[in-house]
Amino acid sequence: MNPQTKSEPRTGAGSNGHDDNKASFAETALKLGGKSDDEARRMGAVDKADDQVEQLFATRFQTVNSPVHRAIWDRGAPVELFQSKEPQTPPDVQRVMNDSLEVMRRHVKAGTHMDANKKVPQNVLDDLGGAGYWGLLVDKQHGGSGSPFAAFASFLTKMAMVDATVAGLASVHGCIGAVDPVRTFGSAEQKERFLPQLASGKRLSAFALTEPAAGSDLTALRTRAEKDGDSYVVNGEKLFITNVVPGRTVGLVCLIEKRPAVLIVDLPDQENEQFQLRKYGLWALKHTYNQGILFKNLRVPAANLLVPKQGDGLTIAYHGLNLGRISLCANAAGMMRLMMASMIPWAKYRKTYGAPIAGRELVQRRLGRLAGLIVACDSLVQWGGGLIDEGYRGEMECVIGKIFGSESQKEAAIELLMKTHGGRSFLHGHMFGDNVHEYLAPCIYEGEGEMLAMAFFKSLVKQHGVQFFEPVGKALQAAGLKKPNMANPAHLWALRKVALPYAKWMAGERLRPKPRTQLPQMPEALRRHADFAVSYLQSSPREISGTMMKHQLGLADRQCRMSDLSQKLQDAVTILCTALYAARQNDEVVRAAGDVICQDLTRKITGKQPSDRYFKTVTKLGEQIADGGFKSIAGIDAGEIMMPYENK
Secondary structure (H helix, E strand, O other), rough: OOOHHHOOOOHHHOOOOOOOOOHHHHHHHHHHHOOOOOHHHHHHHHHHHHHHHHOOOOOHHHHHHOHHHHHHHHOOOOOHHHHHOOOOOOOOHHHHHHHHHHHHHHHHHOOOOOOOOOOHHHHHHHHHHHOOOOHHOOOHOOOOOOOHHHHHHHHHHHHHHHHHHHHHHHHHHHHHHHHHHHHOOOOOHHHHHHHHHHHOOOEEEEEEEEEEEEEHHHHOOOOOOEEEOOEEEEEEEEEEEEOOOOOOEEEEEEEOOOOEEEEEEEEEOOOOEEEEOOOOOOOOOOOEEEEEEEEEEHHHHHHHEEEOOOOOOHHOOOOOHHHHHHHHHHHHHHHHHHHHHHHHHHHHEEEOOOEEEEOOOHHHHHHHHHHHHHHHHHHHHHHHHHHHHHOOOOHHHHHHHHHHHHHHHHHHHHHHHHHHHHHHHHHHHHHHHHHHHHHHHOOOOOOOOHHHHHHHHHHHHHHHHHHHHHHHHHHHHHOOOOOOOOOHHHHHHHHOOOHHHHHHHHHHHHHHOOOOOOOOOHHHHHHHHHHHHHHHHHHEEEEEEHHHHHHHHHHHHOOHHHHHHHHHHHHHHHHHHHHHHHHHHOOOOHHHHHHHHHHHHHHHOOOOOHHHHHHHHHHHHHHHHHHHOOOOOOOOOOOOOOOOOOOO
């Protein structure tokens, strides 16, 4: 669903009162906190771009009205907004998905899914185009299938179980590549010109954002485009661009008149003086092309400039990243299923002291934990994808999915897969040794995890800060004070007008009990998890606000504290989503896996130690999985056991 069709003036709870000519909350706070004008301006630009993305969405779909924001700041959590639904896939879309899976199964079985350089060959990409794979997120009017995003995301899990690289390329092309920017921000003429070729796969796409000096700090962009007649002349360098070879269509973020902008660039079919690729060794993404791009006076038609109704190029860049974050979590759910399918045969084959390690508690616990990680990822993908389809921006919700999915995949690879396979993990041809960088790199993709955790926290506290803390900061500045001392009558007098609203809010938090949340019918164990998550989220405003009060304008430098608080809140949301998701599953193994991961995340929040009862639960689950109980991995080719020995 195109959120642009739901846009309306930003008023009421969705507004922070800033326009393009006023300093953002971040810029004001940083200046008051003693930051340099340049740093305040740069952070203010990022904050303003975020505001402008918000304005693309109807008020009820903006961040302050999102499920996570409301579950924390409202009096009473809207549990119904955390209940995911099974995605409904139209029959014609399902046919495209089935045909695409069959294309890849055929190539994998024949060994033709990689060329001599271990890259996905062009004929495979063409075959997928014939099946309609590249047009899943393009509307039917422009030659695609118009898949609901929730259905697309869940499908990526299935594709990742066949070929994770091809699943990742669909996300690059459709989510963070040129498809989403053109579909969401393009004019009617631009859509007609670009989308049909993107849908067919004749022009696969990439998104060129990162530069040698601009990663998480997008205000450091240097690539520029200067208007010359009916063209823009582009100069600069991009780095770590996935899916870029000559002939691709690239969404290029650059500076035009010193402001970020996005040009849709059809790269030449061959390198030339104006366009070259910077090649380098990269361990991750080894089955596709990840390269740098050098532009030297490359001419791009002026008609290729995307002009959003609100904001600039950063607005466009931020918009598509949320889709990519959910897709990343979906891919992780598929890759972890491949790990599980590999672990089970080996655990049954490998014997220590005369008995298969599949019967050992440590191995059973690994299988149980892995099942929990998979089920939690499934729940976040289904939930986040559904919110996108409903029209929500999904900023905080998609960040949760990205961080949990990438960190789960990393843990599964190192702590569960590698330790179970032991030394054989490092053999050439082993799935761990051959793919370890692929398992770890998603922690960086679509924003490094801890950086995103801080962005999550900033989004969460932004309205609270504007409402209560910004007036206090301005009053302090007017009085020539840096930090309030409530024992000083002069300070109290300076804050007499602006402190009262905050005092009233805090009194309400202390004195008025939160209403009890009504949960749907659930198994008792899962109900307890949902109750805990809701209670934790509803009790968190005092800790969050207390942290803001303690650090005042210095909060921007308290990265560790923000990241820690953010992670606890994310874990509580994951507990709630997973408990609700597992409760409506008929498969008892899936329910048990949901219970296990909820217990794990609860202990992570509370710091409690695991009980003997927990160990009994998780090892029993692992035993069931070893006996074939995790049905969604049925049929996966686990590959042969490497360097087998006589097993007596």
